Amino acid sequence: GKQYDIQVQRYRCKNCGKLSQTEFHDEYGPYSNFSKETKNKTVKIMRLDSISLRNTSKIHKIFSKIKISHESVRSSVSVHNKLYYVNDDVELSGYYGYDEQWAKISGTWKYRYVLFDIINNVPITEILNDTVDEELVKSFIKDNIPPHKRxxxxxxxxxxxxxxxxxxxxxxxxxxxxxxxxVSKKITTHL
Incomplete structure (x- = not known):
């Protein structure tokens, strides 16, 4: 609930012109003004009763004393759409299961990424994506499980x-x- 104003130096590559900056912590995405926790709260607020972008912004100001523009709220919701789920009610045990599943939605194949807490026997988070690759898997797990809980x-x-x-x-x-x-498949093939 505390607000900090921080200025971050950005750097431009002389060869390609790409901008980069120092990353703060796993709780913040690159170039993000708000923590992932704040963004997750935004999604939960909007799901309560189809609360408007501007009213969600006002709720943050009243209860968290954080001033978030309605456009930042829109951005949070577009990143964490209806196909995104986070279970914030569980204390992470440190032991997890990860899997990807294919799901056909409106004739299009989607990939469902799922993290499950094995000790607590509850899902932690899941999301549907159009593609699957190593970097997406890595960032999905990294974004949802802090280093001290791995x-x-x-x-x-x-x-x-x-x-x-x-x-x-x-x-x-x-x-x-x-x-x-x-192992069974290899033994059967061998025999």
Missing amino acids: KGIVTDMLNEYDGIMNDLGFDHQYCILHFIRN
Whole structure:
């Protein structure tokens, strides 16, 4: 609920002209004026009863003493659309499951990214995306699990997951069901 005014130096590459800046913390996205927690609250406020952008802005000012323009509210909602879910009510255990699933929506394939807290037996967050690649998976997990809450994670046996989970600081384990299926398939093929 505290507001800080910070000026950040941006740098322009002399070769390509691209701007960059120092990243603050996992709680803030690049070039973001508001924390991910504030953006998640914005989404929850708007879901209460289809509250308008301007009224959502006023609610932030009254209860959090944070002045957010209605355009920043619109930006938060467009990034975290109806297909995005975060469970803020759970105290993260440090042990998770991650998976991607395919879902066909209106004739188009979407990818559902899901993080699950294994100890608490609850979903943490999920989102539907049009594509799937290593960087999207990495940023999805990094954005939703703070570094001090990363102990262990279970995934299926995609080779890419080893590098992602090691970079994020997890002890990585393969799903036993997937492991048994793969071993059985290889044994059957061999026999």
